[in-house]
Amino acid sequence: MLQAIRPIPTPACAPSGAEPPLRSVLPQAEARRLRDAGDAQAAADASAAQEIVRISNLGKVFGKPEARIRRRLARGESFGEAVGHEQARPALDQVSLSMSRGEIYVIMGLSGSGKSTLVRCVNGLISPTAGQVSVCGTPVGECGPAALRELRMRRMAMVFQSFALLPHMTVEKNVEFGLALRKEDPAARRRRVGEVLEMVGLDGWKSHRIHQLSGGMKQRVGLARALATDPELLIMDEPFSALDPLIRRTLQDELLRLQRELKMTILFVTHDFAEAARIGSRILIMKDGRAVQEGTATDLVARPCNDYVRAFVANVDRMQMMCAGELVAGIPGSQFTGARLPRGALVEVAADAPLSQLLGVLRHGAFVSVADGRSGQRCVVSCSEVFDRIGSLYALGREE
Numbered sequence: 001m002l003q004a005i006r007p008i009p010t011p012a013c014a015p016s017g018a019e020p021p022l023r024s025v026l027p028q029a030e031a032r033r034l035r036d037a038g039d040a041q042a043a044a045d046a047s048a049a050q051e052i053v054r055i056s057n058l059g060k061v062f063g064k065p066e067a068r069i070r071r072r073l074a075r076g077e078s079f080g081e082a083v084g085h086e087q088a089r090p091a092l093d094q095v096s097l098s099m100s101r102g103e104i105y106v107i108m109g110l111s112g113s114g115k116s117t118l119v120r121c122v123n124g125l126i127s128p129t130a131g132q133v134s135v136c137g138t139p140v141g142e143c144g145p146a147a148l149r150e151l152r153m154r155r156m157a158m159v160f161q162s163f164a165l166l167p168h169m170t171v172e173k174n175v176e177f178g179l180a181l182r183k184e185d186p187a188a189r190r191r192r193v194g195e196v197l198e199m200v201g202l203d204g205w206k207s208h209r210i211h212q213l214s215g216g217m218k219q220r221v222g223l224a225r226a227l228a229t230d231p232e233l234l235i236m237d238e239p240f241s242a243l244d245p246l247i248r249r250t251l252q253d254e255l256l257r258l259q260r261e262l263k264m265t266i267l268f269v270t271h272d273f274a275e276a277a278r279i280g281s282r283i284l285i286m287k288d289g290r291a292v293q294e295g296t297a298t299d300l301v302a303r304p305c306n307d308y309v310r311a312f313v314a315n316v317d318r319m320q321m322m323c324a325g326e327l328v329a330g331i332p333g334s335q336f337t338g339a340r341l342p343r344g345a346l347v348e349v350a351a352d353a354p355l356s357q358l359l360g361v362l363r364h365g366a367f368v369s370v371a372d373g374r375s376g377q378r379c380v381v382s383c384s385e386v387f388d389r390i391g392s393l394y395a396l397g398r399e400e
């Protein structure tokens with residue numbers, strides 16, 4: 001049973017809807033099995049199916065120089081050469097990245113670093129000057145208006161900082177908007193609206209109008225509207241930035257829960273490293289249109305590549321940020337394996353538990369087991385190895 005996020009109480013709560021379907025995801029194990037069986041082509045296909053977004057050498061120059069740069073590119077100049085000759089300042093400068101199914105990929109950077117331009121190239125709102133974007137295998141730049149509409153209607157959905165809801169319409173009308181555009185049957189639409197409102201904790205609120213809701217509730221409606229179409233890619237452009245810190249944290253937690261349950265693939269833009277670290281599987285830091293460094297939050301904190309990244313991660317509480325699984329995976333020689341442990345033999349902590357929880361159990365024995373609920377694997381390490389790893393992370397942070 002899918003667990004709905006904590007419902008917002010209403011005077012008269014509507015009865016809960018049918019259980020929302022869990023979407024199928026191509027299991028990593030299947031790709032591994034095919035590879036092991038020597039079926040290289042099938043394995044390559046399986047891993048391509050895992051890739052939801054591929055961005056290759058994306059470049060964007062706004063304004064008059066763009067046409068001249070395009071002409072230079074057509075004559076065989078590289079993007080760097082063309083931009084140099086025209087003395088242009090690109091909003092995006094040869095950015096490449098790849099997003100896998102089921103991950104939350106965070107893009108962050110200071111204002112003007114190119115985050116929104118990148119997102120607008122992904123959803124086809126603007127055309128890049130150079131490079132390619134493909135979403136679920138479809139090259140966005142090659143789509144005509146009809147194919148682009150299809151891609152936006154069926155494959156991706158957006159959640160905006162400004163909510164972008166229709167303020168005088170009901171919650172229900174807002175949530176079913178994408179389904180109505182797809183001309184889906186009204187009964188199926190109503191059923192789906194009931195399901196997603198339950199998922200975001202708003203069952204019972206469907207007849208309220210948007211202007212009657214708080215900011216946090218409006219963003220739940222925005223999320224429900226995006227989930228209603230069951231997109232392969234959810235793009236969230238600073239979705240929680242306008243909310244107060246408590247609501248923001250609650251919605252981050254709820255997004256994480258939904259992501260785990262629905263295995264959503266999310267491209268998430270934020271200014272805030274603490275937010276990126278809480279929710280991101282990987283984080284890309286951008287500056288002046290360039291990709292400066294990509295990695296997990298732990299990578300970026302432990303090994304910032306320059307002062308710009310160091311400034312982003314400077315005030316991060318490492319203990320809050322890291323989870324038990326990430327910490328033990330960084331211990332030299334540690335390994336997650338399928339080995340079963342005798343019941344009660346060791347203290348066990350979930351891999352996604354915060355580090356504080358791991359530290360809390362260390363006094364109960366000389367070894368601790370960290371269990372990854374998704375893969376069913378566990379990693380056993382000694383308590384002294386855990387302390388050494390924490391020490392080395394702090395030392396790295398100080399040195400750099």
Ligand SMILES: Nc1ncnc2c1ncn2[C@@H]1O[C@H](COP(=O)(O)OP(=O)(O)OP(=O)(O)O)[C@@H](O)[C@H]1O
Nearest residue numbers: 062063090091109110111112113114115116117118
């Ligand atoms: N339509 C446009 N015309 C001209 N320049 C633009 C346009 N859109 C963006 N830019 C420029 O491109 C660069 C990147 O802007 P972009 O909005 O992508 O940054 P951002 O990281 O999303 O910033 P913010 O966090 O403030 O939204 C900036 O220098 C901006 O001025």
